[in-house]
Amino acid sequence: MNSLVATSRNFQRAARLLGLDSKLEKSLLIPFREIKVECTVKKDDGTFMSYVGFRVQHDNARGPMKGGIRYHPEVDTDEVNALAQLMTWKTAVVDIPYGGAKGGIGCSPGELSMSELERLTRVFTQNIHGLIGTHIDVPAPDMGTNSQTMAWILDEYSKFHGYSPGVVTGKPIGLGGSLGREAATGRGVVCAAEALLAEFGKSISGLTFVIQGFGNVGSWVAKLIHEKGGKVIALGDASGAIKDPNGIDIPALIMHKTAGGDLKDFKGVDVMDSNELLVHECDVLIPCALGGVFNRENAADVRAKYIIEAANHPSDPEADEILSQRGVVILPDIYANAGGVIVSYFEWVQNIQGFMWGEDKVNMELQKYMRKAFNNIKAMCKTHDCNLRMGAFALGVNRVARTTVMRGWE
Numbered sequence: 001m002n003s004l005v006a007t008s009r010n011f012q013r014a015a016r017l018l019g020l021d022s023k024l025e026k027s028l029l030i031p032f033r034e035i036k037v038e039c040t041v042k043k044d045d046g047t048f049m050s051y052v053g054f055r056v057q058h059d060n061a062r063g064p065m066k067g068g069i070r071y072h073p074e075v076d077t078d079e080v081n082a083l084a085q086l087m088t089w090k091t092a093v094v095d096i097p098y099g100g101a102k103g104g105i106g107c108s109p110g111e112l113s114m115s116e117l118e119r120l121t122r123v124f125t126q127n128i129h130g131l132i133g134t135h136i137d138v139p140a141p142d143m144g145t146n147s148q149t150m151a152w153i154l155d156e157y158s159k160f161h162g163y164s165p166g167v168v169t170g171k172p173i174g175l176g177g178s179l180g181r182e183a184a185t186g187r188g189v190v191c192a193a194e195a196l197l198a199e200f201g202k203s204i205s206g207l208t209f210v211i212q213g214f215g216n217v218g219s220w221v222a223k224l225i226h227e228k229g230g231k232v233i234a235l236g237d238a239s240g241a242i243k244d245p246n247g248i249d250i251p252a253l254i255m256h257k258t259a260g261g262d263l264k265d266f267k268g269v270d271v272m273d274s275n276e277l278l279v280h281e282c283d284v285l286i287p288c289a290l291g292g293v294f295n296r297e298n299a300a301d302v303r304a305k306y307i308i309e310a311a312n313h314p315s316d317p318e319a320d321e322i323l324s325q326r327g328v329v330i331l332p333d334i335y336a337n338a339g340g341v342i343v344s345y346f347e348w349v350q351n352i353q354g355f356m357w358g359e360d361k362v363n364m365e366l367q368k369y370m371r372k373a374f375n376n377i378k379a380m381c382k383t384h385d386c387n388l389r390m391g392a393f394a395l396g397v398n399r400v401a402r403t404t405v406m407r408g409w410e
Ligand SMILES: NC(=O)C1=CN([C@@H]2O[C@H](COP(=O)(O)OP(=O)(O)OC[C@H]3O[C@@H](n4cnc5c(N)ncnc54)[C@H](OP(=O)(O)O)[C@@H]3O)[C@@H](O)[C@H]2O)C=CC1
Pocket: 141, 142, 143, 144, 145, 185, 212, 213, 214, 215, 216, 217, 218, 236, 237, 238, 239, 288, 289, 290, 291, 310, 311, 312, 337, 338, 340, 341
């Protein structure tokens, strides 16, 4: 199912659960602003290449709009709109003073050199610099982008507006980045998983995990689960998948990948069919890559007991229904992966204050926000007799709706 249709459907179900006025519902659904720009850059060989860049600013009722920038060939208007809308509910679920936005460029970052990526990022920034800003819309990394991408955006933006570290988060530490931001999404996912498992009298230690994606989020999730005694029995990325029923040696795999190795060449594990990864038997399945990976075609075959949605929008509503009927417990993306934007908020606060926090403080505050949000979602589930996804949507949508009404429309 189209990601925007799916996200809007979840929003509409939550709006009905909350009894929102239909006019307010309509106003919350329409994005504040959609930006689409041409980005033409010179390649290293002297030829030119054109790309389409997007920034969708979904809602700013609760504060400046916030969300990552994705470089991926599948980036298009509907996907960016869906991801921007999810950011609005996510920032509200964890109660940080932001709205929601998302951006992206339809490109294959792996096929571009560093200097081509730099030129593309700078051209994109030149085209949107008037519409972003520390108190307007604050980008961050997402799939295919990282702290270096944020450094280029900061530098290009600052040429127009003066030095502005708070215009992006997820920056390198030397440029005003926060300690703990790199690990934050993965750390938040693990904290969310612990909160969920505790409800069932379980902990990470001794359970089996399958992880799809081994980039920023997936590698931190795997590392932290391994440290807590969980067994990562299978994982995969775009190049393939590997398995070991005794648990993969994650620190060794991270070293192997950092040295430029491929998953399939890692010693001591079996290579498996990537299509088998999501239906591999395990206690906890953690998608950390693309959206839409659970759908009506594969939902009936999933053999995990719990799904922690580290990726954005990994399950479409049809899969949700099938999985729920089969008793699979799903912890939704707008809560499970919010650790990244929570620490982005801390980074922005540090930039505005001009005062750097220690990593312990960052991690401790992250845990506090994650735990509080989990309890608030549980309370919503009880009030509305609904599952965790609807509990999270109802919590987020209700907060945005209340603020919107408070501010008025004139
Ligand atoms: N970074 C952040 O702070 C946040 C990220 N998220 C979400 O988490 C997810 C991952 O983001 P992030 O880790 O930052 O991105 P990265 O670009 O760092 O990593 C993406 C990972 O996904 C893998 N991948 C890509 N395509 C496929 C595929 N078809 N099958 C299996 N694996 C695939 C990549 O493999 P390869 O390396 O081989 O290309 C890579 O391992 C996204 O959904 C993102 O929106 C959510 C909140 C915050």
